[in-house]
Amino acid sequence: MDIPLLDLKAQYEAIKEEIIAATLEVYQSQRFILGPKVEELERKIAAYSQVKYAIGVSSGTDALLISLMSAGIGPGDLVITSPYTFFSTAGSIARLGAIPIFVDIDHLTYNIDVDKLEKRISTLHAKQRPRLKAILPVHLFGQCANMDKITAIAKSLGILVIEDAAQAIGAEYRSFDGCLKRAGSMGNYGCFSFFPSKNLGSFGDGGMVTTNDEEAFQSLKIMRVHGAHPKYYHKMIGGNFRFDALQAAILLIKFKYLEQWTEKRRSNARLYRELFARKGIEEVELPFENEGRHIYNQFVIKIDQGRDELKGYLSNQGIGCEIYYPVPLHVQECFRYLGYHPEDCPVSIEAAAKTIALPIYPELRCEQIEYIVETIGSFYKR
């Protein structure tokens, strides 16, 4: 049985007619950049993410970049983030001449470790302190970071929080007061990606920034069009961060199914748990689920020994799997100038060596999940 890591064709088949009709509308209108479709999607994503404002941008990476720009982060500023994430989380910081400070992750959630975060801040020199401008937590694999702690630390220091929610649309965080808060609503900025492999994926690149701050919203809107306001009068240096109407039209269709897809991902995760438990496969550590809502952009298991052998075995049996991420950012070649050693973030190094993502997409059928668990069982019985 061949099971890809992600099957976008199955999803497309189910909603093809609607998508085609929506794109034809855009062709007829001949309005391709920003415009009413983008605004409609912005309103829907803002409401869905429980924030006042959302603005469509060219990618998740640009969502991060424009947020940092709007926050006034520039050369020599310090931004704390996780080393265990997709490259652009830290890449966007560095592109602005700011300095990413990597704080290791928690071994259960793979999100930034808030105790280490506090410790790292306490070791900053007096001269560095005023340069610390923001914390950029990542809600990795679709589960929120410890936002109560992160926002409290940021508040006490008077710095910003920029959420990398690229993998976490609709994820919920259980706050200390019992409230469920959506990803992208807890920091000053929330950054989303519509890259095809995300839970809400477009037919190309796209992203969105959410905020509750009116001033931030205004500056994001101006930054998105080269800093011009009005047109041809440039208040600041922005960029072309505009979002396509065609992508917005497609996402408006897909958005109607997002909740149902998310619940399907969650029930797939439950089935994995049941089957792994029933089979008693002790070598596999299942993903830790906090209170709140994990939206399972990825279902990532951990194997103490022989991860690469398992990956090879699964691939040979036709099962798609992937390593997110094989090289933590603090040891990437391009960040060598920052002077990190592997042992500075040991949990990230360990996660990179031991984890593997299994298929979790909504269209996955029960038999397929059974086959995946069977196959992993047979790997350990050889």
Ligand SMILES: *Cc1c(COP(=O)(O)O)cnc(C)c1O
């Ligand atoms: C996908 C992703 C991004 C970047 O989004 P793009 O739309 O691909 O630019 C940033 N951060 C994380 C954690 C991601 O998963």
